[in-house]
Amino acid sequence: MIRSITQKKSPEEIERLLQGLNRIFIIGCGTCTTLTRTGGEPEVKDLKKELAEKGKLITGTTVVPVACDNLTRDFLNEYGEQINQSDTLLITSCAFGVQTIARQLKKMVVPGLDTLFIGKETAFGTYDEICTQCGTCIIGETGGICPVTNCHKGLVNGPCGGTNHGKCEIDVNKDCVWTLIYNRLDELGRLESMKKYQKPRNHLGEPRPGKMKME
Numbered sequence: 116m117i118r119s120i121t122q123k124k125s126p127e128e129i130e131r132l133l134q135g136l137n138r139i140f141i142i143g144c145g146t147c148t149t150l151t152r153t154g155g156e157p158e159v160k161d162l163k164k165e166l167a168e169k170g171k172l173i174t175g176t177t178v179v180p181v182a183c184d185n186l187t188r189d190f191l192n193e194y195g196e197q198i199n200q201s202d203t204l205l206i207t208s209c210a211f212g213v214q215t216i217a218r219q220l221k222k223m224v225v226p227g228l229d230t231l232f233i234g235k236e237t238a239f240g241t242y243d244e245i246c247t248q249c250g251t252c253i254i255g256e257t258g259g260i261c262p263v264t265n266c267h268k269g270l271v272n273g274p275c276g277g278t279n280h281g282k283c284e285i286d287v288n289k290d291c292v293w294t295l296i297y298n299r300l301d302e303l304g305r306l307e308s309m310k311k312y313q314k315p316r317n318h319l320g321e322p323r324p325g326k327m328k329m330e
């Protein structure tokens with residue numbers, strides 16, 4: 116399952132972001148941040164308690180089913196009065212959810228989390244980044260394994276000289292992705308792909324903000 120992976124901002128940073136904002140409505144997300152235990156029901160409860168102890172007035176709390184969904188606005192209508200009474204919304208969803216809510220409501224928003232990456236659950240409670248959306252996908256030549264995301268040096272013509280018995284020199288607990296690519300291509304009888312030279316990456320990429328228009 117693909118998830119937006121987040122981590123909690125420190126209490127100090129949240130305090131700084133909430134300076135001068137005393138009446139707060141807290142919104143959690145029932146999807147990704149509930150599963151990663153960064154912004155679901157228990158975390159919203161904890162935040163409420165911590166902020167109340169610091170003298171903030173919590174006008175209300177809720178956990179919306181999917182913060183990044185446009186239907187969130189309808190869901191929040193039920194809390195109209197409590198939201199109106201607040202100086203800001205403190206939102207523990209990923210940045211996509213925070214921005215969705217910010218576009219829907221005329222209210223100051225404060226994110227309670229940092230959004231790290233889009234991840235896939237690879238074991239219970241473990242999420243690995245699988246794609247950094249680089250815009251120049253080369254996995255057709257690397258056996259479906261992404262070196263841009265998984266090589267510590269981001270090498271697209273690997274391996275580097277530090278690979279050691281299949282492990283990465285930067286993190287010995289991690290498989291060298293270029294060894295994984297080699298083994299995979301070998302298994303598929305496509306080892307000649309290892310010789311393909313990948314051009315240097317254009318790190319300027321697409322102009323921001325990105326936009327795609329379907330024809």
Ligand code: SF4
Pocket residue numbers: 245246247248249250251252253254261262263264
């Ligand atoms: S090369 Fe890797 S980071 Fe780039 S688009 Fe493909 S999977 Fe994503």
Ligand code: SF4
Pocket residue numbers: 265266267268269270273274275276277278279282283284285290291292293294
């Ligand atoms: S050892 Fe492998 S994964 Fe680690 S930096 Fe070198 S090529 Fe990349």
